[in-house]
Amino acid sequence: MKRWLIAAFASLVMMPAYAAERPDQKDVWDIVIGTPVTALSEADFQEYACGTKGGPPSTPLTGWRDYARCPADELGLHEVHFRYDDEAEYWARANRLQSVLHLYSGTRVFGYDAIVSALIDSNGILSGLRVVTDQRVNDVERGRAWTMRRFAKARFGRDAWECVDLPMEDRDEPVGKRYIREVCNKVWRADTQVTVKTNLRRKPGQFLVNPQTGKLTEGYFESFTLLEIVKTSPSESSN
Numbered sequence: 136m137k138r139w140l141i142a143a144f145a146s147l148v149m150m151p152a153y154a155a156e157r158p159d160q161k162d163v164w165d166i167v168i169g170t171p172v173t174a175l176s177e178a179d180f181q182e183y184a185c186g187t188k189g190g191p192p193s194t195p196l197t198g199w200r201d202y203a204r205c206p207a208d209e210l211g212l213h214e215v216h217f218r219y220d221d222e223a224e225y226w227a228r229a230n231r232l233q234s235v236l237h238l239y240s241g242t243r244v245f246g247y248d249a250i251v252s253a254l255i256d257s258n259g260i261l262s263g264l265r266v267v268t269d270q271r272v273n274d275v276e277r278g279r280a281w282t283m284r285r286f287a288k289a290r291f292g293r294d295a296w297e298c299v300d301l302p303m304e305d306r307d308e309p310v311g312k313r314y315i316r317e318v319c320n321k322v323w324r325a326d327t328q329v330t331v332k333t334n335l336r337r338k339p340g341q342f343l344v345n346p347q348t349g350k351l352t353e354g355y356f357e358s359f360t361l362l363e364i365v366k367t368s369p370s371e372s373s374n
Contacts, residue, residue, distance in 0.1 A: 189267030
């Protein structure tokens, strides 16, 4: 038997073993809106903390049940930040599976590095989810963050979106030839509001070329997509 055929056969034999060994990595779509926090597994995720609307995590928490330690927003929802469990990433690294490592590295949504959080009401019911592209990534990844909007919209159906293009703010500049400040809303399944907000711009003081040195700048732009899914009908009090 030729060597290449032996190698191909060996790889096919090994693949099921790898699949069986791979840890099950839960993601944001495994969390069902309307679920009580007491029914959510805290072992599925890690690094629980109070969220900051897409910013870095603040007060550390032991899990979902600590939600009341986070301040409530204008809707009365407490934001709990979390990250995906990294066991699957270590599995891929240990098996030197570079081709699939990106699938399990970090917290990613639609293939974009993201900051994710759960929105929990005063009765301890998961009432929403928030996903914001992570602004701490390199310039290439952050530069494409605005493109996540198409995947976010497609997840909830391409029709019936109400989108508004906000006007350019004073002293803003486009990035290349593109300037985006878009907010899209949709009612999904009758009782859920979905919002997709996208920005791509240079804010005041963010220049392509440094006016003092004449050199090209790096990272001087804003590019992000925010996806928010919130149940509009309040949960019944458990009292």
